[in-house]
Amino acid sequence: MIQLDSLTKVFDTPKGAVVAADHIDMEVPAGEICILIGPSGCGKTTTLKMINRIVRPSSGKVFIDGKDTTDMNTQDLRRSIGYVIQQIGLFPNMTIEENITVVPRLLGWDAPRFKKRAREMMDMIAMDAEVFLKRYPSELSGGQQQRIGVARALAADPPVMLMDEPFGAIDPINRAVIQDEFLKMQQELNKTILFVSHDIDEAIKMGNRIAVFREGKLVQYSSPDDLLAAPENAFVESFLGEDRALKRLNLVKVRDVVSNEIGTVRPDETLETALARIDDFGYQNSILMVNDRHQPVGMITRSVARTTKGYCRDHFQAAPPLASLDDDLRKVASLMFAHDTTWLPCVDEQGRVSGQITQRAMTRHLGSRYRSRSEERIHAGREE
Incomplete structure (x- = not known):
């Protein structure tokens, strides 16, 4: 669904050119969640923003469902992509209903249709439409506002969603609840999602694939299990932490x-x-x-x-x-x-x-995975 082809961004600064994203090549299959993770300033958010052209690429291309987005109208592109940010970005002078239906109204939906959609979205995020639709963002808690932000991004039923640390500002208890609710929704919605996070535990829990960035480069792109069992290098290993074997407990079902x-x-x-x-x-x-x-x-x-x-x-x-x-x-x-x-x-x-x-x-189950990956590496080294 999403393909990044040598995507690059170079910023001009008073001190010279700064490469924020360096020839990023990635493919995200339809219906999967890809987590972009890495230390601050590594290029993950820049890469995300180049997809909906909030940041214009210096070079490279973005394909969505096989279509080159280079020559697409910027407004049309953004309206076809759901976008959720950590700061939520709800319009304070609009009701919750008006916030949720912003994009459907821009797309020309009639009133009965977008009002019905607002109620459907409230049901999906487990909030009572009768209680909340006519309220304003200031009347909601931070966790409730975050849910509305997700509902707004989903309202026009976009095939692709971009999420920039969407749960980062929420306290740990509510964050875990919202993460669980979002994963349940994803099982039904089957969206293709790029999701920036700074939390490796969140990445392992939420992602089908994890992209690890460092200094503008994509260092490793793997499933969570492969990432934990076989870090590409010392940087990835240190980023995952010494308890990476225990982190795999989250990935294996009884x-x-x-x-x-x-x-x-x-x-x-x-x-x-x-x-x-x-x-x-x-x-x-x-x-x-x-x-x-x-x-x-x-x-x-x-x-x-x-x-x-x-x-x-x-x-x-x-x-x-x-x-x-x-x-x-x-x-x-x-x-x-x-x-x-x-x-x-x-x-x-x-x-x-x-x-x-x-x-x-x-x-035994956890250990066998590590042993098999170690044997694969040894075998690959011998072949080289």
């Missing part, structure tokens, strides 16, 4: 690591049966008790099963914390640390046991 080898007992089975099944799964010191719907209802420990007679229904402890198949490994690791355990049962959307996840399996 369903990628879950094992279906898990022992269970029913309430009407004996403790002797429970002990035998615990022994069958020798690395565990307990076993899960499930009901007729195969949902966890408790846990039998080895010590109880070995020293007590009777039925499981009379001697169980509370069920351990559960992991959903769609949880990421960061949440799982947090639960394991908090509850001093090395394994968790996993459940599906109906709450039925579908397997287990262990600390060892998580370590």
